[in-house]
Amino acid sequence: MVTLAEVARHAGVSASTVSYVLSGKRSISAGTRQRVRESIDRLGYQPHAGARALASSRSRVIALMVPLRTDMYVPVMMEIAVAVATTARTHGYDVLLLTGEEGPSAMRRVIGSGLAEATILTDIQLDDERLPLLRAAGQPAVLLGLPADTAGLSCVDLDFEAAGALCVDHLAELGHRDIAVIGESPGVYARHTGFAERTLRGLRVRATARGVGLLHRPCEGGHDALSGTLARIFDERPGTTGFVVQNESAVEPLLALLRRTGRAVPEDVSVVAVCPDQLAAQASVRLTSVAIPAQELGRRAVERLVARLDGTGDHGVELLTPVLTVRDSSGPAPRLAR
Incomplete structure (x- = not known):
């Protein structure tokens, strides 16, 4: 392992000068500083984290x-x-x-x-x-x-509030008048997690402005949980033709259950997700989505x-x-x- 003394000898300076270059505690001429940096790079010197923290009062x-x-x-x-x-x-x-x-x-x-x-x-x-x-x-x-x-x-x-509004706008412009939201698990809303609450606010405000019916149902995700949630949605709002999904684990179960109930996507039902691009692009039906960057x-x-x-x-x-x-x-x- 290369030592500070070896860097000093290579650069032709004192060990204290190398230390000052590393810590920035004293002003060192540009030429000397450059020479020390070149020696550090050439020798592959790595300052000891503990010593560096003690010297600079910063842990990095x-x-x-x-x-x-x-x-x-x-x-x-x-x-x-x-x-x-x-x-x-x-x-x-x-x-x-x-x-x-x-x-x-x-x-x-x-x-x-x-x-x-x-x-x-x-x-x-x-x-x-x-x-x-x-x-x-x-x-x-x-x-x-x-x-x-x-x-x-x-x-x-x-901007999750704007993301929710984008989803409603897209579906409303396609003529959908009843939209259901498959949300995160109930625990996420119980904790008042910011991103989920803000998305829901954006969905509700824009749905009201557009005159669109909106039904929000949290869901644990997974086939069994989603099966019950989907059945309740169609019982309460049989005219639902648009879904917004903000629950990555519910994406594939939703698409599978819609197929099983004879609803084709997007001919009978449209689905929009708030999820990573990779998940949307690789779904069994490539999802219209708002990406999470x-x-x-x-x-x-x-x-x-x-x-x-x-x-x-x-x-x-x-x-x-x-x-x-x-x-x-x-x-x-x-x-x-x-």
């Missing part, structure tokens, strides 16, 4: 809180986590991944330990219990999601956080504009339903 570690709940779609969360980790590395940071559901206790552990100098939080609830601790600590943080009160916080997310969300969260750490960023909310891609699962409403 970002904590990423990703509670892996049973009612969450894990592939999206992991895609976000990978994007956070790879983007952080380009800025010289490592990522500490926390996957438990401890909530405030995990927040206390991160802040109190000093292991991480900043935090990215996911699975944001409207009244998130972690936020008072975060505000009190004053540690730089970015939320991947929106709580009810965003004052003094830095947040990045898809997981990689972009992870990248932007890190960039906002690094700007905060560098003193160039500020609080605020950044919402990505949703994009609806039309595929094979949506078409004009049946004539009798118009």
